[in-house]
Amino acid sequence: MSRDPPALLDYGRRWPLRLVMFAVFLFLYVPLAALVLFSFNDSRRTTRWQGFTLDWYRRMIADTELIAALGNSLVIALLATLISLVLGTLAAVALWRFRFPGKALVSGGFSLPILIPEIVLGVAFLIFFAHVLPWPVGLPWPLSLGAITIAHVAFCFPFVAVVVRARLQSFNREEEEAARDLGAGPWRALVDVILPYLRPSLLAGGLLAFTLSLDDFVITFFTAGPDTVTFPVKVYSMVRFSVTPKVNAISTVMLLITVALTFVALRLQARHGGRALPG
Secondary structure, three states, X not given: OOOOOHHHHHHHHHHHHHHHHHHHHHHHHHHHHHHHHHOOEOOOOOOOOOOEOOHHHHHHHHOHHHHHHHHHHHHHHHHHHHHHHHHHHHHHHHHHHOOOOOHHXXXXXXXXXXXXXXXXXXXXXXXXXHHHOOOOOOOOOOOOHHHHHHHHHHHHHHHHHHHHHHHHOOOOHHHHHHHHHXXXXXXXXXXXXXXXXXXXXXXXXXXHHHXXXXXXXXHHHHHOOOXXXXXXXXXXXXXXXXXXXXXXXXXXXXXXXXXHHHHXXXXXXXXXXXXXXXX
């Protein structure tokens, strides 16, 4: 019979798992740390450290085309997120509340944009905007920011619907019934009872949709016109010619935006996650 202390035995069982977690942590975050570090490298070569400088960030700010591309991506991501939140929430509530013929087919259809490869979606959207959509009037739909936004909404809102529907599975329907008994209509019960309960999932779905839209390249590449450039497309065109610390600086800014949005979302979830109803 072993006389080793329980704490020692527990540590002996867990150290392989901790080692694996540490290795995964290094695999995920060491490349990001190297990217941030070499964005301050005083050399055009990204493989050798020569000294500290902020010159690449100054060049990035002075690049008007790059700043315009970033502005386009932020506007598209914001619009796609807002529209996806509305459509995804309504779709999730409809699938959760109502029974209708073909419900399983509709529910499975929402998963298609998640499962289909982006290259297939990109070609499909290109054909849709260039040939299918203008068919009744014979006028081509312009491949512009509007087309990109529509395409981003089409593949972003199913993610929101999945996240919101998962949250709805744990909702107590008696709370909505109590609100209806007190005189609230369907929309008032939705706004006052269901939406406050869905706030954590709305934050998570919105952050997911914003991130997916902001860094999407494949679908944007197929739906963008010659005069429309987004941030990922611009970075890709820069990388094709040469990889300089300027690209690292751009990537660092994108990383900071993503981290800041994640931090805000987590803080809001921590503040409101424990309250299902206002007050």
